[in-house]
Amino acid sequence: MKHAFVPPADLEPLQRHPKAAAPGHHIDLHHSTCFGCGDDVPLGLHLKVIAGDGLTVSADMPVASWMQGGPGVIHGGVLSAAFDEVMGTSPLLIGSAVVTAHLEIDFAEPIPLGSTLHFDARILGRQRRKVYIASVAHIGDPERPVASAHSIFVTIDVKEHFAEHYDKRVIL
Numbered sequence: 001m002k003h004a005f006v007p008p009a010d011l012e013p014l015q016r017h018p019k020a021a022a023p024g025h026h027i028d029l030h031h032s033t034c035f036g037c038g039d040d041v042p043l044g045l046h047l048k049v050i051a052g053d054g055l056t057v058s059a060d061m062p063v064a065s066w067m068q069g070g071p072g073v074i075h076g077g078v079l080s081a082a083f084d085e086v087m088g089t090s091p092l093l094i095g096s097a098v099v100t101a102h103l104e105i106d107f108a109e110p111i112p113l114g115s116t117l118h119f120d121a122r123i124l125g126r127q128r129r130k131v132y133i134a135s136v137a138h139i140g141d142p143e144r145p146v147a148s149a150h151s152i153f154v155t156i157d158v159k160e161h162f163a164e165h166y167d168k169r170v171i172l
């Protein structure tokens with residue numbers, strides 16, 4: 001797949017955290033009203049991100065009719081949000097909480113409503129607080145990706161980062 005993103009050549013390699021979810025297990029450490037993964041959000045993506053081997057994760061997302069952008073195909077913003085969620089969850093494998101600083105998407109093919117998107121994501125490495133992550137999505141043929149993403153997530157102290165906004169959170 002064509003893409004313009006070039007990760008730094010000197011990324012620090014990372015190790016899986018000893019307490020990370022085991023391969024094949026759901027990574028379930030976010031919150032129930034998150035648009036990307038929450039069970040309690042009526043119109044959310046409801047993504048279940050599964051730990052893979054090493055520094056990898058995966059997820060499946062049925063492309064529902066409410067996700068439509070162009071006629072009969074997924075909206076690019078919905079696809080971007082799904083990549084954000086899948087990639088943003090993966091640093092839990094290294095024991096880090098992160099927020100998205102930079103996210104870029106390459107859209108290779110229209111993705112029809114009714115298909116199921118399969119996402120694979122991989123942590124590439126770290127540079128100070130920046131965690132570089134890449135992801136690819138297909139709809140049945142792993143050799144034929146329909147979209148890919150590259151991102152920089154920045155590690156945060158969760159309590160400190162959300163302190164100012166925490167009281168304004170919406171609980172459904």
Ligand SMILES: CCCCC/C=C\C/C=C\C/C=C\C/C=C\CCCC(=O)SCCNC(=O)CCNC(=O)[C@H](O)C(C)(C)COP(=O)(O)OP(=O)(O)OC[C@H]1O[C@@H](n2cnc3c(N)ncnc32)[C@H](O)[C@@H]1OP(=O)(O)O
Pocket residue numbers: 029030031036084085086088089092096097098099100101102127128129130152154156158159162166
């Ligand atoms: C208490 C309630 C808790 C509830 C949550 C619970 C748990 C959370 C735990 C785990 C999460 C689990 C799952 C997550 C699932 C999905 C994730 C979705 C993620 C999102 O959807 S999240 C929303 C969108 N996201 C934001 O809302 C971020 C807004 N933003 C900021 O909050 C700041 O902007 C921040 C923190 C990014 C940086 O700010 P900062 O002051 O801390 O640090 P600083 O600026 O020094 O940057 C440090 C290094 O990042 C480089 N850098 C910065 N920005 C860059 C850019 N755009 N491009 C390239 N590099 C960039 C700098 O160049 C420097 O690099 P260098 O080391 O080379 O100097």
